Each structure stands twice: as structure tokens, then as C-alpha cells.
Amino acid sequence: MYDYDLLVVGSANADLVIRVERRPAAGETVLGSDLAVHPGGKGANQAVAAGRLGARTALLARVGDDGHGRLLLDSQRAAGVDTVGVLVGGAPTGIALITVDPSGDNSIVVSPGANGRLTPEDVRAAGSLFHASRVVSAQLEIPLDTVVEVVRNLAAGSRFVLNPSPPRPLPAEVLAACDPLIVNEHEARVIVGTALGDSPEDWAAALLALGPRSVVITLGADGALVAERAGARVRIPSVKVEAVDTTGAGDAFTAALAWRLGRRESLAEAAAYAARVGAVAVTRPGAQESFPTAEEVAALSGVLPGDDPATTGRKGGSEGLAGEPLRGESR
Numbered sequence: 621m622y623d624y625d626l627l628v629v630g631s632a633n634a635d636l637v638i639r640v641e642r643r644p645a646a647g648e649t650v651l652g653s654d655l656a657v658h659p660g661g662k663g664a665n666q667a668v669a670a671g672r673l674g675a676r677t678a679l680l681a682r683v684g685d686d687g688h689g690r691l692l693l694d695s696q697r698a699a700g701v702d703t704v705g706v707l708v709g710g711a712p713t714g715i716a717l718i719t720v721d722p723s724g725d726n727s728i729v730v731s732p733g734a735n736g737r738l739t740p741e742d743v744r745a746a747g748s749l750f751h752a753s754r755v756v757s758a759q760l761e762i763p764l765d766t767v768v769e770v771v772r773n774l775a776a777g778s779r780f781v782l783n784p785s786p787p788r789p790l791p792a793e794v795l796a797a798c799d800p801l802i803v804n805e806h807e808a809r810v811i812v813g814t815a816l817g818d819s820p821e822d823w824a825a826a827l828l829a830l831g832p833r834s835v836v837i838t839l840g841a842d843g844a845l846v847a848e849r850a851g852a853r854v855r856i857p858s859v860k861v862e863a864v865d866t867t868g869a870g871d872a873f874t875a876a877l878a879w880r881l882g883r884r885e886s887l888a889e890a891a892a893y894a895a896r897v898g899a900v901a902v903t904r905p906g907a908q909e910s911f912p913t914a915e916e917v918a919a920l921s922g923v924l925p926g927d928d929p930a931t932t933g934r935k936g937g938s939e940g941l942a943g944e945p946l947r948g949e950s951r
């Protein structure tokens with residue numbers, strides 16, 4: 621029996637967000653909205669997303685001993701996340717400078733700050749969290765050495781999910797532990813390091829050849845593709861909604877998928893659920909503030925928790941919704 625459905629090891633940032641009519645090109649200055657400060661960071665976002673869905677979640681991260689660090693801790697606790705693994709001090713809290721355009725797309729620059737001080741030793745010291753967690757997820761806004769140590773500390777029988785964002789080439793030891801590796805096209809190109817081939821099925825084959833047990837490729841308007849080493853390739857349709865802000869939607873997708881895998885759903889089932897979570901997230905501004913509860917996800921598909929679609933007549937799944945889907949670069 622595990623104490624946690626999901627342990628997230630990753631970054632926590634204060635997101636400094638400005639809405640702009642157009643994201644600036646090189647050498648260009650544009651005027652934007654008033655500044656908004658939100659709790660963010662790919663790791664902290666995943667933990668809040670899972671906690672809000674009802675997953676028993678813990679976060680292993682590092683924040684500064686400052687106001688941004690307190691903002692992040694408050695947000696985790698409000699979502700029911702166990703912050704026993706959140707270390708404080710060593711550097712200022714990480715910062716993400718984010719511009720969001722009217723289509724909801726964003727550009728992000730991250731100053732890692734304390735995230736860069738989350739060390740392999742911190743991972744080793746958190747051994748009890750690893751032993752208590754059914755699924756462990758990570759991203760790449762913390763040092764790669766730390767992610768390597770994460771895979772070395774996985775408990776027997778636990779499952780590892782990696783979103784390699786921002787992407788970089790990965791050691792074979794990390795790739796071999798991924799089940800799944802979750803990437804968009806850009807991340808896939810960086811991980812594979814050579815020409816990708818024409819179709820997402822080709823990309824999945826190239827990624828699987830590097831060692832992960834399974835792969836999820838997010839395809840924006842075209843949904844996602846899931847592929848297992850020994851299984852079929854399954855296309856997951858996108859969920860049509862009106863996008864307001866894609867920030868953090870990829871993190872919500874990853875967290876939801878990781879949680880549902882821990883509930884023994886198939887990769888395709890978990891990805892279909894995660895697509896609905898990401899779709900709700902893009903309809904609202906900000907990252908963590910935009911993440912839905914399980915009830916809100918159910919409402920999107922017209923099925924409430926506990927309902928049997930066969931008897932209510934309500935329509936489940938992702939068909940028949942209009943608007944903008946989960947976007948590929950929404951992290």
C-alpha cells in the first residue's frame with residue numbers, strides 16, 4: 621500500500637506574467653498588461669494538478685526563503701499536496717518570465733534559482749518518499765544529475781514518468797526508466813538528435829529505439845499518440861475548447877496521466893483522461909489556478925463521477941466539443 625499516488629520531483633517557479641497583443645521578435649519592444657505573479661514551475665504545477673484531481677501527492681523541490689517561496693508553498697498546501705519534501709533556502713526561488721498572446725500561446729524564460737540547487741543528495745535524503753510513492757514524475761527544470769538520481773532511487777514496482785522539458789539529450793539510464801516519456805514534436809527532435817521521420821508513428825519508433833518502455837507524443841490540434849514498446853500505437857483525439865492561456869496545460873496533462881496510470885488504467889485510457897484535464901486548463905488564465913478538479917473534468921465530457929453513461933444518456937469521451945484543443949507547446 622503506497623502513501624502517495626504520485627511523487628513529483630521538479631521545479632517550482634514564481635511566474636511573472638504579462639499579456640501582450642503580440643509576442644516580441646528579436647530586438648523588438650512591445651507594451652503589455654499589468655504584471656501578474658502566479659505560482660508555477662513544471663514540477664509544482666504537476667503536483668498541484670494531481671492534488672486538485674484528488675491524487676495523494678507529494679512534491680520534492682527547492683524554493684528560496686522568500687515571498688515567492690511562500691507563495692508556492694501556500695499553493696501546494698491549498699491543493700492538498702504534502703510539502704514535507706519541499707526544501708527551503710540556498711538561492712532565491714526560481715522565476716519564469718512569461719508573455720501570453722491573445723491566442724493563449726506563450727513564451728517563457730526561466731531563471732532556475734533554487735531549482736538549480738536541488739541536488740542528487742537531496743534525492744537520496746528523500747528515500748522514504750520514493751518508497752511511499754506508486755508513481756514518480758520529473759521534468760528538466762532541475763539539474764540532470766538530480767534526475768539521474770531520481771531513477772536510481774525508484775522503489776521496486778513504482779513507475780517513472782518523464783516530461784523532458786526544457787529538452788536536452790538524455791542518458792540511456794534515464795530513458796530506460798521512462799514509462800512513459802512524454803514529449804511534443806520539438807522535444808522529440810532534441811531527444812532523438814537526428815531527423816525524426818515523417819509521421820508521429822515514425823517519431824515514436826525513433827524514441828522507443830532509445831530505450832523508454834512507452835512514449836506519449838502530444839500533437840496539439842491532432843491530439844496525442846501513445847506507443848508502447850510491445851504494443852500498438854494509439855491515436856488520442858484532441859478535446860475541442862476555446863484556449864485562453866496554455867501555460868501549464870502540458871504539466872496538468874502529465875500529472876493526470878501519471879496519476880491515472882497508477883490507478884492501473886492503460887496508457888491510452890490515461891492519455892484520454894489527461895487530454896480532458898489539459899483541455900479544461902487552457903480555458904482559464906495562469907498555470908496552477910487553471911487546473912480542474914475531477915468534477916470539472918467530468919463536466920467537460922458530460923459525465924459526472926459515479927455516473928454510468930450507459931444509463932444517464934450523457935455522452936462521455938472527447939467527441940463533439942467545439943473550439944481549440946490541448947496545444948502541443950503548452951508547457
Ligand code: RIB
Pocket residue numbers: 631633634635659660661662665715716728730761867868869870871907950951
Ligand atoms: O509549464 C509551464 C511552466 O513553465 C510555468 O509555470 C513556468 O514556471 C515554467 O516553468
